[in-house]
Amino acid sequence: MQQKFMDNFTRSPEFPFLQSMGITHLFQSFEAKEHELGYLGLLHVWYHEKVWETEWIDTQEKGIELIAYLQKAKMYDEVKLVEIGIHKMNQYTKMERMKVIKERIDRYDNKDDDEDIVLN
Structure with missing residues (x-):
């Protein structure tokens, strides 16, 4: 899932311009509703030193905490x-x-x- 998302993400027309527009953090949530597994995790993608890095977050609580922290850290x-x-x-x-x-x-x-x- 992560690899497929990143492939689609890097092929999107807006991809080369995101960091220049100030978009340096992205979040994508994954769920499996068909198999009743529910929440699978949250993919955090961020731009750091000319490279897009990824991190998989397993729980919704940790994801919400990170998103709240990043929002508060902005000027x-x-x-x-x-x-x-x-x-x-x-x-x-x-x-x-x-x-x-x-x-x-x-x-x-x-x-x-x-x-x-x-x-x-």
């Missing part, structure tokens, strides 16, 4: 960044909707003006 709050991005997208879509509504109102107003003109 910025990822959750706040996502919230800001969502807020900006909502502002932009609201502005675009208002433009469309204004255009439709103007088109409707101009349509009525043209019909009132009487030519002799």
